[in-house]
Amino acid sequence: MVDELVEEALVWCSQHGLVVGDKNHPRSGKAPGVGLLHAPFSLLPMSFPRVYWDQALELAPLFNELVDRVSLDGEFLQQTLARTKQVDFFTRRLLDIHSEMMKLNKHENIRLGLTRSDYMVDGATNSLLQVELNTISTSSNGLACGVSELHRNLVRMHERDLGLEKASVMGNTAIAQHAEALARAWEEYNNQSAVVLVVVQAEERYMYDQYWITVAMKEIYPLSFAYGSLDKQKIHKKKLNKARVIINSEGELRPDGTLLVNGRPVAVVYFRAGYSPSDYPSETEWRARQLIERSSATKCPSISYHLVGTKKIQQELAKENVLERFLDNKTDIEKVRKCFAGLWSLEDDNVVMSAIESPELFVLKPQREGGGNNIYGDDLRNTLVRLRRYDSEELAAYILMQRIFPPASPCYLVREGVCARDNAVSEFGIFGAYLRNKDRVIINNQCGYLMRTKAASLNEGGVVTGYAFLNSIFLT
Numbered sequence: 001m002v003d004e005l006v007e008e009a010l011v012w013c014s015q016h017g018l019v020v021g022d023k024n025h026p027r028s029g030k031a032p033g034v035g036l037l038h039a040p041f042s043l044l045p046m047s048f049p050r051v052y053w054d055q056a057l058e059l060a061p062l063f064n065e066l067v068d069r070v071s072l073d074g075e076f077l078q079q080t081l082a083r084t085k086q087v088d089f090f091t092r093r094l095l096d097i098h099s100e101m102m103k104l105n106k107h108e109n110i111r112l113g114l115t116r117s118d119y120m121v122d123g124a125t126n127s128l129l130q131v132e133l134n135t136i137s138t139s140s141n142g143l144a145c146g147v148s149e150l151h152r153n154l155v156r157m158h159e160r161d162l163g164l165e166k167a168s169v170m171g172n173t174a175i176a177q178h179a180e181a182l183a184r185a186w187e188e189y190n191n192q193s194a195v196v197l198v199v200v201q202a203e204e205r206y207m208y209d210q211y212w213i214t215v216a217m218k219e220i221y222p223l224s225f226a227y228g229s230l231d232k233q234k235i236h237k238k239k240l241n242k243a244r245v246i247i248n249s250e251g252e253l254r255p256d257g258t259l260l261v262n263g264r265p266v267a268v269v270y271f272r273a274g275y276s277p278s279d280y281p282s283e284t285e286w287r288a289r290q291l292i293e294r295s296s297a298t299k300c301p302s303i304s305y306h307l308v309g310t311k312k313i314q315q316e317l318a319k320e321n322v323l324e325r326f327l328d329n330k331t332d333i334e335k336v337r338k339c340f341a342g343l344w345s346l347e348d349d350n351v352v353m354s355a356i357e358s359p360e361l362f363v364l365k366p367q368r369e370g371g372g373n374n375i376y377g378d379d380l381r382n383t384l385v386r387l388r389r390y391d392s393e394e395l396a397a398y399i400l401m402q403r404i405f406p407p408a409s410p411c412y413l414v415r416e417g418v419c420a421r422d423n424a425v426s427e428f429g430i431f432g433a434y435l436r437n438k439d440r441v442i443i444n445n446q447c448g449y450l451m452r453t454k455a456a457s458l459n460e461g462g463v464v465t466g467y468a469f470l471n472s473i474f475l476t
C-alpha cells in the first residue's frame, strides 16, 4: 500500500504545485517551470496533541503584539545588540540603518508583521518550547497549505485503510490570511495606483512557495505587482528591471518619502529576501535596503521588526523582568514565558562551562536566519573552548540555547521520489499576521501552521536547507 500511496502523492504534488526547484538543474532557481521537483513531504499526516495546538494558537497574537511593542523601543534594540554589533558585520549593517532612522526620527504609522513562531515539544517535560520567532521572509506558507491538501486527498481516497477521516486533517489558511494582510496594508496606503513590491533573491529554488502568495493576492484584490530583487547581478533581467529604480541610489525617493518603482508609488514592500548576508553582495543592495527603509512604503518587515527577530533579542526577552517592559497583562506574560526554553548570553561563564562539558544539551546560535547556521556537539565544544581561551569579543556574536529533544516516532518520508521509513521528530510553527495603523490594530491573528518532520538523528531542520519534510497534522 505504501508504494501505491507514494505514487499517488507524487502525481498529486506535480499536478498541484507542491514543488521546488531541483538543485541539480542549473536553471531551476532562475526560470519558472524549469527543473521542478516535488517538495519533500511526509507520506501521512501526523497526530498532534490538541493542548499544544491550542497553546500555540493562543500565543500567536501575543507574540505579534510583543514584536510590535519591542520594535518601538529603539534604545532597547540598540543596547541589546551593541556588543553583537562589534563582532558581527551583518547585525552592524542592520543596526546602522536602524540608528539612521532613529536620528531621522522616522516613525512607521502602518506596521505589518507576517510572522511565524516555531516550537518543538520537549519530550522530557512535555511542554511546548519556542525554537525561534521569525519576522522576516517568513516562508513555507504556500507549501504548508499544499501539504495539508495533499494529505486530505490521500486520506479521502483511502479512508478505510488508513483509519482516518479527511476532515480530521487540519486545513491551512496561511496563504489566504497572509495575502489578505498584505492586501489590507496596501489599502491602508490609500493610493489606487500604488503597487506591492516583492523583493526576492535573484536565484530562488523556493520560488513556487512565494508564487502562492502573490497569485492569491491577485485573486483577492485587483492589485498591481512589481517584482524586485536586491541582487544587482541580474539587473538586465525583467525581474530586476522593475526594481532598477530602487537599486540605483539616485532620484528614486521623492522628497515626500514616496518610493517609486517604474514610476509607480510603492505601498508595501514584502521581503522574501534580505535576511542573509549573501543577499547583499555589494553596497548597492545595502543602499536599496536603506532607501526602502527611508520611504513611506509599509515594510514587511521594517528594520525594527527585522531586528526584533534576531536570536540575541530572543535571548534578552527571556531574561527576568524584560517581558514586563513590553507587555502589560500578567497572565499574558506568564503564557509567553512558559514557552521559553533556556537561553543564555555567552557572558555567563557558568553556562559556557556547562556547554563545554555537555555540548549535546545545547545549541550554539549565531545571528543568522535561513537554516544551517547553528553549531552542535563537538563543533560547539571546540568553538566555545577556542573563543574562551582567547577571551574573544566574538563570544558576543552567539547565544546558547537549551537543546530541545522532541519525542520521536516512525514516519514515511519522501524525497526525490524515494520513500524511506525513519525515526523522526517534528517542529511546529504557527504563522501570524499583525497590521496596525497608528493606534488602530486592524489585524492580529494566527494564520495557519507549518509542520516540519526530520530524521531524529539530524541536528538542523528546515525544508529549503534539505533537512526536513513538509507535514500536516490531525489533532488528538
Ligand SMILES: Nc1ncnc2c1ncn2[C@@H]1O[C@H](COP(=O)(O)OP(=O)(O)O)[C@@H](O)[C@H]1O
Pocket: 118, 120, 131, 132, 341, 363, 365, 368, 369, 370, 371, 372, 373, 374, 401, 402, 403, 404, 405, 427, 459, 460, 461, 462
Ligand atoms: N533549541 C533547539 N533544540 C533543538 N533543535 C533546535 C534548537 N534550535 C534550533 N534547532 C534546530 O535547528 C533549526 C534551525 O534553527 P533556528 O533557530 O530555527 O534558526 P534559523 O533562523 O536558521 O531557522 C531548527 O529548525 C531546529 O531544527
Ligand SMILES: [Mg+2]
Pocket: 118, 132, 370, 371
Ligand atoms: Mg528556524
